[in-house]
Each structure stands twice: as structure tokens, then as C-alpha cells.
Amino acid sequence: MNFDFTDEQKLFAESVRGFAQAHLAEGTLARAHNPRFPFGVAQQMSAQGLMGITIPAADGGQGGTLMDAVIAIEQIAAVCPRSADVVQFGNFGPIRTFAEYATPAQKAAWLPDLLAGRAVMSLGMSEPDAGSAATDLATSAKPDGAHYVINGTKLFSTFSPDAKVFLIYVRYGPGVGGIGSVIVERDTPGFRLGTPSSFMSGEEWCELHFENCRIPAENVLLGPGGFKRQISGFNVERIGNAARALAFGRYAFKAARDYVSTRKQFGRALCEFQGLQWKFADMAIRLEAAQLLLYRAAANADRGLPSAYETSVAKAACNLAGFEVAHEAVQAMGATGFSRETLVEWCMRRTRGWMIAGGSVEILKNRIAEHVFDRRFDQRGRQAAAAE
Ligand SMILES: Cc1cc2nc3c(=O)[nH]c(=O)nc-3n(C[C@H](O)[C@H](O)[C@H](O)COP(=O)(O)OP(=O)(O)OC[C@H]3O[C@@H](n4cnc5c(N)ncnc54)[C@H](O)[C@@H]3O)c2cc1C
Numbered sequence: 001m002n003f004d005f006t007d008e009q010k011l012f013a014e015s016v017r018g019f020a021q022a023h024l025a026e027g028t029l030a031r032a033h034n035p036r037f038p039f040g041v042a043q044q045m046s047a048q049g050l051m052g053i054t055i056p057a058a059d060g061g062q063g064g065t066l067m068d069a070v071i072a073i074e075q076i077a078a079v080c081p082r083s084a085d086v087v088q089f090g091n092f093g094p095i096r097t098f099a100e101y102a103t104p105a106q107k108a109a110w111l112p113d114l115l116a117g118r119a120v121m122s123l124g125m126s127e128p129d130a131g132s133a134a135t136d137l138a139t140s141a142k143p144d145g146a147h148y149v150i151n152g153t154k155l156f157s158t159f160s161p162d163a164k165v166f167l168i169y170v171r172y173g174p175g176v177g178g179i180g181s182v183i184v185e186r187d188t189p190g191f192r193l194g195t196p197s198s199f200m201s202g203e204e205w206c207e208l209h210f211e212n213c214r215i216p217a218e219n220v221l222l223g224p225g226g227f228k229r230q231i232s233g234f235n236v237e238r239i240g241n242a243a244r245a246l247a248f249g250r251y252a253f254k255a256a257r258d259y260v261s262t263r264k265q266f267g268r269a270l271c272e273f274q275g276l277q278w279k280f281a282d283m284a285i286r287l288e289a290a291q292l293l294l295y296r297a298a299a300n301a302d303r304g305l306p307s308a309y310e311t312s313v314a315k316a317a318c319n320l321a322g323f324e325v326a327h328e329a330v331q332a333m334g335a336t337g338f339s340r341e342t343l344v345e346w347c348m349r350r351t352r353g354w355m356i357a358g359g360s361v362e363i364l365k366n367r368i369a370e371h372v373f374d375r376r377f378d379q380r381g382r383q384a385a386a387a388e
Contacts, residue, residue, distance in 0.1 A: 003292075005071075013071050019048050020079035032082040032346050035196075035204040037162040042086045042117025050076075051090035052115045054236075055099045059107055060115050065302045066236065070243045070294065077247035078254075081343060081350070084244050089159065090115070092240025094123040094167040097233035098183075101221055106183065110165055122163035124154035124208050132363050133379070134169070135227065139210060141170035141182055147214045148182060150190070154208040158357075161196045161204050168208070172224045180226035183219045190214060201349045234358070235311045239301065241358045242294050242315040245322030246287065248347040249329075253283050255344050256329035256337065263333075270332070279332060283325045290314070290321035309371040316364040322351040 005013065023044055024031075031038055045051055053069040055061025062068075069091040077084035089095065095114055098121065099107065113119035130136040139152025150170060157166070166184045184191055190213030196204040222230060257280060260270035270276050297314040300307060326348035330337040337344045355361045370376055 009067065009071060012068060013075050016048075016050065016072050016075035017078070019050075020076050020083070024076065024080035024083050028080045028082065029341070029343060031080060032343055033202065033340070034082075035161070035198070035202055037089075037120050037159055038083065038086060039117055039120075039162075041080075041083050042090065042120070044117075045076075045083075045086055045090065046115060046117040050087060051117060052095070052099070052111075053091050054096065055091075055111075055115070059099055060111055061099070066239060067295070067298045067302050070239065070298045073240060073243040074247045074250075077244060077251055081248050081251050081347060084247060086117070088240045088244055089120060090117070092237050093158075094121050094237075096236050097181075097230055098167055098221065100233055101226075101229065103218075105218060106221070110183070113164070119164040120159045120162050121165050121167060122157045122160045124157050124160075124166055124168040126156045127152065127154055132360060135176050135179060137169055137171060137179065139168065139170050141172050141180070141220075143217070144214070146217050148217060148220065150182065150184065150210040150213040150215060152210050154210075156205050156357075157208060158203065158205065160193065160206045160208060166191075166208065167221065168210075169227075169230070176227055177225050179230075180220065180222040180224055181230055182215055183221055184210075184213065184215055188213055188215060199353055201353045202346070203350075203353070232306075235306055235308055236301070238311050238315045238358055239294070239298050241354050242290075242297070242311075242318035245315075245351050245354045246290050246294060246318040247322075248351050249283075249318075249322035249325035250287055252326040252329035252344045252347040253280075253287060255342060256280075256332040259333045259336065276332060279328055283328055286321040286325055290317040293317045308367060312359070312364040312367040315359060316361050316368065319351070319355045319361055323348065323355060326351050 049062050050072050052061030053064040053072060054066055057063040073084050073087045076087050099111065114121055125134055127137050127139060139150065139154065141148045141150050154168065164186050167181055168184050169179060169181050172178050172180055190211050192209045194207035194209065196206050198204050260276055263270050293314040297310040300310060326344065329344050330348050333344055336342060366377065366379065
């Protein structure tokens with residue numbers, strides 16, 4: 001067991017950090033408070049080889065590892081947290097599932113613009129009556145000659161106000177086996193985006209309405225029975241989500257550490273008070289523990305041993321550590337930390353959202369409990385009903 005990066009990984013981390021310091025150190029606050037997708041940053045990152053890190057070179061990616069993509073998120077977030085969203089989009093989000101399952105024609109149609117940072121993709125899974133119970137989704141796809149007709153509503157889709165192309169989970173027929181996914185372009189007749197709403201984090205999303213929206217059959221990504229394959233791609237998204245949550249917690253931690261090192265009250269630097277020292281020691285323990293869990297999940301996935309359990313443990317630990325540390329960092333910085341002139345309060349709001357998104361902490365704990373007890377717990381209470 002080795003707890004250090006390889007020489008190659010160290011060099012990669014240094015080069016990403018150098019890029020971030022040269023191109024992203026200025027304007028971090030303005031970028032964070034702008035809900036629009038930062039296409040300019042995405043194009044710079046594309047030129048630097050930071051999009052499609054884990055996508056094969058034959059498909060226009062970099063042919064790298066998941067750990068490389070985690071390193072990229074960490075290094076970018078340490079300089080400009082908002083820009084880490086672009087690393088997430090270009091490496092861990094729906095683009096990754098798309099690149100894995102798309103036909104050569106589908107890849108040729110959409111991957112070049114996505115990997116170049118000219119377009120962004122949004123994922124439509126959640127619905128009014130299907131949140132944590134994702135398999136309750138009702139958006140239907142009915143065959144009609146050489147087309148499919150889509151009807152339904154999606155909520156909360158990240159990047160939806162700016163997306164050109166949408167990966168939509170649909171139902172072809174009943175049950176989990178009836179679920180798959182399609183690609184819908186923004187300007188398709190019958191597809192309408194609602195007025196943008198804001199999350200507490202400042203991120204915006206639109207309702208997606210499909211009313212007899214006809215798409216060509218070539219836009220089917222996964223047919224009936226595709227749900228399990230799609231969800232296994234989701235484990236990768238969870239690693240990116242975990243990496244960002246932890247990196248944002250670390251960003252807030254460092255900002256607060258620097259602040260209490262110089263800010264004086266009662267004639268002493270704040271860091272000289274033991275009450276604050278222990279707060280920072282507790283934050284360090286949380287960050288370090290979650291970091292090791294994240295690296296284990298990513299390294300094992302790279303070794304061909306992706307584990308839903310390890311990913312769930314890593315995401316839950318990083319989501320909680322990221323938020324709790326950012327929350328404590330705000331407290332340690334007093335009104336300055338609570339102010340929008342620092343990114344610390346922003347990191348706290350962003351990390352809070354990831355305790356809900358992409359598999360809430362509770363749903364991850366359900367998954368972890370199944371590993372602990374080595375049995376499945378049916379959340380729909382069928383066993384309870386059967387026992388009555
Ligand atoms: C920042 C952000 C970004 C998002 N981006 C996207 C996106 O790009 N695409 C998309 O499709 N969706 C997106 N979502 C939606 C997200 O996937 C859902 O919010 C999530 O699945 C939870 O669904 P819900 O909000 O309907 O909560 P519900 O499912 O209604 O749950 C409410 C609460 O009950 C808990 N709960 C539910 N079931 C159980 C259970 N069996 N055991 C214990 N506790 C339970 C939940 O953990 C939660 O705390 C995003 C959400 C956020 C906050």
C-alpha cells in the first residue's frame with residue numbers, strides 16, 4: 001500500500017495547478033456568482049487536455065484514468081472552485097455515460113462540441129414523482145415508425161438553462177426493465193424549457209417539458225433494460241461529486257486557516273485560541289479521512305474493481321466532510337466568512353446541495369447498510385406487505 005501519488009500523477013497535478021494559477025486565479029468570485037455555464041473556461045480546459053480525461057483517445061478524449069480526473073478537480077478547485085464544475089461536466093457527468101454507450105454516429109454528432117467546450121449536456125432523470133425512487137419515472141418514449149414520441153416532465157437538471165443537448169431517462173414499458181435513455185436536442189419541437197429557478201447554491205435549472213416530442217430512433221442511447229448500465233455509469237459521476245465536495249471543503253478550510261492566522265482579537269491572532277485550534281484539528285481529521293476513502297474508490301475503479309459500496313462510502317464521507325468543514329470555516333471567519341465577498345459561504349452552499357444530489361446521503365447509507373448486513377432491504381416495503 002502506498003499513500004503517495006506516482007511521479008506521473010505529481011507532474012500532472014503540478015501542470016494542472018500551473019494552468020489554473022495562470023488562467024483562473026483572477027475573477028474567481030465573479031465566476032462563482034455567475035449561474036451561466038463558463039464556456040470560456042471550458043474551451044481553455046479543452047485546449048489544456050482537461051476534458052474527456054477518461055474518454056478513449058479514439059473518441060476524442062485523453063485516455064487517462066479516473067484518478068487523473070480526480071486530481072484535475074482538486075487542483076482546479078484549489079484555485080477557482082467554480083471552474084471545477086467544468087471538470088465535472090467534461091469528465092464525470094452525463095458525458096461519461098454518453099461516451100460509454102453511444103453509437104459511433106451519436107458520438108460523431110455530439111462529442112466534438114461537448115469535448116471542445118462549445119456545448120454542454122444536461123441529465124434529465126428526476127421527475128415530480130420520482131426523486132430518490134428514480135425507477136418510478138413516468139416520462140414515456142413510444143415508438144412511432146422511425147421515431148419515438150416523448151411525453152413527461154423532468155426537474156432539477158444541472159446546466160439545463162445552457163445545455164444544447166439532453167440525456168433523458170425514459171420509460172419504454174413497465175418496470176425497471178422498461179427504462180432506458182434518449183438524447184434530445186434543445187430545439188426539438190415538442191420540447192420546452194420552463195423559466196429558470198434557483199437553488200440555494202445559486203445554480204439554476206429549468207423544468208423540461210416533453211409534449212409529443214418526436215425524436216429520431218437514432219437518438220436512443222439505451223433501449224429497454226438500460227437502467228442498470230446507466231446507473232453503473234452513475235457511480236463514476238458520484239466520484240466526481242465527492243471530489244468536488246471535498247475540494248470545496250478544503251478551499252474553505254484553507255481560506256479560514258489563513259484568516260485566523262492573521263486576524264487579531266483580544267490582542268492575539270485568532271489561531272492562538274485553543275477553541276479555534278481544535279476546530280481546525282477536527283476539520284483536518286474530517287478532510288483527511290474522506291480523502292483516503294475517495295482515493296480508494298477512484299484507485300480501485302481504475303484497477304477494474306469499481307465498487308458501488310466504496311463509491312457510496314466515499315461520496316457520503318466527502319459530502320458530509322465538505323459541508324461540515326465549509327460550515328465551520330464560515331464560523332471561524334465570523335461575518336467575513338458569511339459575506340459574499342469571500343467564497344467560503346459559497347462553498348458551504350454548494351457542498352450542502354451535494355448531500356441531496358446524485359444519491360442523497362440517506363440513499364447512500366441505505367446502500368452501505370445493505371453491504372453491512374449482506375442483504376437487500378426493499379425500500380418499497382414489499383416484504384412488510386407480504387408479511388402482513
Ligand atoms: C444541486 C442539485 C443538482 C441536481 N442535479 C440534477 C440533475 O442534473 N439531473 C437530475 O435528474 N436531477 C438532479 N437533481 C435532483 C436530485 O437527483 C434529487 O433531488 C434527488 O434524487 C432526491 O430527490 P428529491 O429531491 O425528490 O427528494 P426525495 O426523494 O423526495 O427525498 C426527500 C428526503 O427523503 C430522503 N429519503 C427518500 N427516500 C428515502 C429512503 N428510502 N430512506 C431514507 N431516506 C429517504 C431523501 O434522502 C431526502 O432527504 C439535483 C439536485 C440538486 C440538489
